[in-house]
Amino acid sequence: MQNYELLIERIVKSSGLDKEEVERKVEAKKAKLSGLISKEGAAQIIAAELGISFEDQDLKISELMGGMRRVNVVAKVINIFPVREYSKNGREGKVANFIVADDTGNTRVVLWDTNHISLIEEEKIKVGDVVEIKNASTRDSEIHLSGFSELKKSLTVIGDVKTETTVSEGTLAEVKRGQSVRIRGVVVQVFQPRFYSVCPQCNKKVIAVNTGALSEEGKGEGFKCVEHGPVAVPKDRAILNFVLDDGTDTMRVVMFSDQIVLLIPEEDLKDAEKAMAFRDDLIGTEIYLSGNVKRNQMFNNLEIVASGVEKIDVEALIGELNKKD
Numbered sequence: 650m651q652n653y654e655l656l657i658e659r660i661v662k663s664s665g666l667d668k669e670e671v672e673r674k675v676e677a678k679k680a681k682l683s684g685l686i687s688k689e690g691a692a693q694i695i696a697a698e699l700g701i702s703f704e705d706q707d708l709k710i711s712e713l714m715g716g717m718r719r720v721n722v723v724a725k726v727i728n729i730f731p732v733r734e735y736s737k738n739g740r741e742g743k744v745a746n747f748i749v750a751d752d753t754g755n756t757r758v759v760l761w762d763t764n765h766i767s768l769i770e771e772e773k774i775k776v777g778d779v780v781e782i783k784n785a786s787t788r789d790s791e792i793h794l795s796g797f798s799e800l801k802k803s804l805t806v807i808g809d810v811k812t813e814t815t816v817s818e819g820t821l822a823e824v825k826r827g828q829s830v831r832i833r834g835v836v837v838q839v840f841q842p843r844f845y846s847v848c849p850q851c852n853k854k855v856i857a858v859n860t861g862a863l864s865e866e867g868k869g870e871g872f873k874c875v876e877h878g879p880v881a882v883p884k885d886r887a888i889l890n891f892v893l894d895d896g897t898d899t900m901r902v903v904m905f906s907d908q909i910v911l912l913i914p915e916e917d918l919k920d921a922e923k924a925m926a927f928r929d930d931l932i933g934t935e936i937y938l939s940g941n942v943k944r945n946q947m948f949n950n951l952e953i954v955a956s957g958v959e960k961i962d963v964e965a966l967i968g969e970l971n972k973k974d
């Protein structure tokens with residue numbers, strides 16, 4: 650939901666005015682300020698003029714957006730991750746993460762305060778508990794708690810919650826880092842596949858090592874898996890990048906093996922001719938892309954890591970439509 654729509658809805662709820670009236674007030678305010686502020690800004694002024702404060706209201710998870718402050722949420726814990734220790738710029742610290750859900754969606758909660766983290770460590774907050782979060786902030790759509798935030802177990806009963814990943818079906822122009830998205834678009838460019846070596850046991854990337862023994866025998870470099878030690882013959886895995894255009898913007902998409910193999914056998918990508926035929930076939934194809942929006946460190950822009958690529962079968966869609974009569 651857009652911030653503006655959300656604001657309007659809340660103003661309507663709190664003021665008792667109807668939606669048209671609120672929107673008229675917003676338009677009038679905007680006109681009075683010679684259009685110098687956004688609709689959202691105007692709506693905020695209207696809310697303030699009507700004496701409405703959003704700060705004490707509990708928000709639904711679907712209403713969370715990046716950059717919100719003083720966020721209050723009541724939700725059920727559906728997954729807890731192990732507490733992690735980190736050291737950054739010479740400082741040691743801990744961070745805890747868990748996932749909360751309500752009837753509208755689910756999101757990650759990040760704890761930075763040791764008092765909050767101890768609630769997790771001492772299992773005072775467990776999976777299945779309903780928690781009350783106050784005075785948190787959001788980054789992307791995650792909820793972050795600082796030392797000024799409150800976290801406690803709530804007696805509120807929450808029944809069914811949305812446990813499947815909340816997917817925003819949206820446009821490329823609107824995607825934000827951290828979102829899970831599903832976008833319909835056309836593949837406009839496909840790059841050369843790249844390969845990297847993995848351990849055949851665990852499929853994790855192997856590290857190239859220069860072992861003296863191997864060098865003496867003239868074999869040069871070997872490979873090592875952090876978990877499984879020396880790897881005699883690593884497996885090759887492919888990475889495929891393409892550009893998706895949905896009419897609002899274009900974005901680079903990264904596909905790993907698990908997704909690639911659903912479209913083409915990985916070995917075929919090593920065969921120049923087959924790889925070219927695959928590329929030619931994929932370009933211009935309309936797809937539904939599911940994935941997570943990440944920031945590419947090297948290019949400092951957003952990209953989508955694919956978790957699902959579905960070619961749109963126009964005929965099947967028409968068939969589907971014809972069934973619903």
Ligand SMILES: [Zn+2]
Nearest residue numbers: 848851874877
């Ligand atoms: Zn391994």
